[in-house]
Amino acid sequence: MGQKKDLTGSEKSKIVRYLAEGCSSLKIAKLLKRDHRTIKRFIQNSQQGRKKRVEKPRRKISAHELRKVKRAAAKMPLATSLAIFQSCNITGVPKSTRCAILRDMAKVRKAERRPPLNKTHKLKRQDWAKKYLKTDFSKVLWTDEMRVSPDGPDGWARGWIGKGQRAPVRLRRQQGGGGVLVWAGIIKDELVGPFWVEDGVKLNSQSYCQFLEDTFFKQWYRKKSASFKKNMIFMQDNAPSHASKYSTAWLARKGIKEEKLMTWPPCSPDLNPIENLWSIIKCEIYKEGKQYTSLNSVWEAVVAAARNVDGEQIKTLTESMDGRLLSVLAKKGGYIGR
Numbered sequence: 001m002g003q004k005k006d007l008t009g010s011e012k013s014k015i016v017r018y019l020a021e022g023c024s025s026l027k028i029a030k031l032l033k034r035d036h037r038t039i040k041r042f043i044q045n046s047q048q049g050r051k052k053r054v055e056k057p058r059r060k061i062s063a064h065e066l067r068k069v070k071r072a073a074a075k076m077p078l079a080t081s082l083a084i085f086q087s088c089n090i091t092g093v094p095k096s097t098r099c100a101i102l103r104d105m106a107k108v109r110k111a112e113r114r115p116p117l118n119k120t121h122k123l124k125r126q127d128w129a130k131k132y133l134k135t136d137f138s139k140v141l142w143t144d145e146m147r148v149s150p151d152g153p154d155g156w157a158r159g160w161i162g163k164g165q166r167a168p169v170r171l172r173r174q175q176g177g178g179g180v181l182v183w184a185g186i187i188k189d190e191l192v193g194p195f196w197v198e199d200g201v202k203l204n205s206q207s208y209c210q211f212l213e214d215t216f217f218k219q220w221y222r223k224k225s226a227s228f229k230k231n232m233i234f235m236q237d238n239a240p241s242h243a244s245k246y247s248t249a250w251l252a253r254k255g256i257k258e259e260k261l262m263t264w265p266p267c268s269p270d271l272n273p274i275e276n277l278w279s280i281i282k283c284e285i286y287k288e289g290k291q292y293t294s295l296n297s298v299w300e301a302v303v304a305a306a307r308n309v310d311g312e313q314i315k316t317l318t319e320s321m322d323g324r325l326l327s328v329l330a331k332k333g334g335y336i337g338r
Contacts, residue, residue: 007034007038011032014028015032019043061090065088069088072088081095081102117335121265122333124265125268126329128264128265128271128328129325129326130329131263132262137321140262141187141232141233142235142318143184143185143192144237145182145239146182150178150292150293152286152289152291180197181196182197183197183211185216186273186277186318187232189312190311190314191309192216193215195211195219206246208242209251234260270335273321276317277309280309281305284301285298285301324336
């Protein structure tokens, strides 16, 4: 005789309803045309509730094994806990124990995204470092653009949630709800901007030059003294709208040419101190999973966060350039930590 099927979800719901109405288990069995023992077993299991989980003792790891795990974690960045322990020939350790051990010596991180460096890039980075090694970086204006969106940066927004609380809902719109392109500069201990590039997230040479005319030149550069303008060095990366012949000629007409326009090595965001400023601003405007309902609100948050960056923080960034150049030379053109 074949084994009968388990109770379905519908049957379980009916049993609960019949019990609430005061029906006996025998009557419920007749109504559902199921074996009385099946009904009684379900009722008994429901009343007993879940058994309390018994914590099993963790497998003890020796000091020698811990040293092996630490060395493996250093040699295998972004590897899983299982892969790290297997490389040390340590078996029989549950995932919870592996993670608890690794938390004391490592952190979970996402891989950093950087453009690839080939041999030519590394040589150009070294040449750039040698060229500007004796430069007074307090006279260099470091510039760049940053894109921000109302929905926040890509990736997961993670954090601790108290017991009994539900995780907050995060908004998700097509294309991230649009975005705001922000331009700014830093020199010595001063922040230039930020300015909103209202034409959108893509700039051509003509729109880039017109933007600089309407913001940087009219609102900041024009107010500076002749001696300041004579000594200032303008830095920009090699984006097509920046490095084009049109933009170079336009800046030359503004007096920014030759030694006053810094040459920039390819694939080198790690050498620009303003990238660290963008990190500070993004951490502030997106802290605690903050999101925004409009482009104006996210722009206001950027402006407020930029105002909170004091001169000492900016000075720390601009004064880090000597160390960055030495690091590039020490790493033979390779990427440096920022």
